[in-house]
Amino acid sequence: GDSVTQMEGPVTLSEEAFLTINCTYTATGYPSLFWYVQYPGEGLQLLLKATKADDKGSNKGFEATYRKETTSFHLEKGSVQVSDSAVYFCALSDEGSSNTGKLIFGQGTTLQVKP
Amino acid sequence: DARVTQTPRHKVTEMGQEVTMRCQPILGHNTVFWYRQTMMQGLELLAYFRNRAPLDDSGMPKDRFSAEMPDATLATLKIQPSEPRDSAVYFCASGPGDLRNEQFFGPGTRLTVL
Numbered sequence: 001g002d003s004v005t006q007m008e009g010p011v012t013l014s015e016e017a018f019l020t021i022n023c024t025y026t027a028t029g030y031p032s033l034f035w036y037v038q039y040p041g042e043g044l045q046l047l048l049k050a051t052k053a054d055d056k057g058s059n060k061g062f063e064a065t066y067r068k069e070t071t072s073f074h075l076e077k078g079s080v081q082v083s084d085s086a087v088y089f090c091a092l093s094d095e096g097s098s099n100t101g102k103l104i105f106g107q108g109t110t111l112q113v114k115p
Numbered sequence: 116d117a118r119v120t121q122t123p124r125h126k127v128t129e130m131g132q133e134v135t136m137r138c139q140p141i142l143g144h145n146t147v148f149w150y151r152q153t154m155m156q157g158l159e160l161l162a163y164f165r166n167r168a169p170l171d172d173s174g175m176p177k178d179r180f181s182a183e184m185p186d187a188t189l190a191t192l193k194i195q196p197s198e199p200r201d202s203a204v205y206f207c208a209s210g211p212g213d214l215r216n217e218q219f220f221g222p223g224t225r226l227t228v229l
Contacts, residue, residue, distance in 0.1 A: 045220065102171075
């Protein structure tokens with residue numbers, strides 16, 4: 001079945017460092033891809049999304065490009081801040097025959113940014 | 116500012132007791148999802164509904180868990196009887212029904228079963 005794999009955390013960076021969190025997926029259909037962020041004590045919230053190959057999603061300085069040839073959707077930010085410390089989830093929606101509207105989440109990657 | 120609301124935010128109960136968690140989806144959303152989050156298992160989908168009808172509850176332990184939508188403004192997740200292994204954060208999310216759109220998550224119910 002469809003699945004999402006993220007790099008293991010925690011990822012610890014100093015403020016203003018460059019961030020990459022890797023995400024690869026397996027899907028039989030043509031999924032949309034998402035990054036969600038979870039701040040401590042809160043629910044998940046959408047960070048960015050891309051609906052087709054070569055699309056780039058961006059928000060709050062974060063970017064990710066839908067790469068069909070490498071089945072990847074890596075999250076990047078040029079200069080992280082302490083306030084970016086959170087858990088980041090990569091996810092895909094199944095747009096194949098089942099068309100369920102479900103999201104399949106990766107296991108999450110914890111980011112810690114130190115001043 | 117439309118939000119998914121969940122009650123209670125925190126619940127501590129003893130093993131064997133019934134627990135009911137409630138969720139109010141965003142008005143106009145026709146899909147509702149229940150998730151469970153633990154350190155060991157991560158985020159698990161328990162059940163979801165479209166237009167109040169259950170589409171899949173295969174992620175839920177059938178013998179003790181039940182999920183319902185009595186009306187379009189209320190979704191419930193019930194555990195009876197509760198066990199210590201049910202301790203987790205339970206999230207409700209709603210969506211407009213177009214799978215290209217996001218799911219909007221509530222703040223969660225933190226359940227502790229002693």
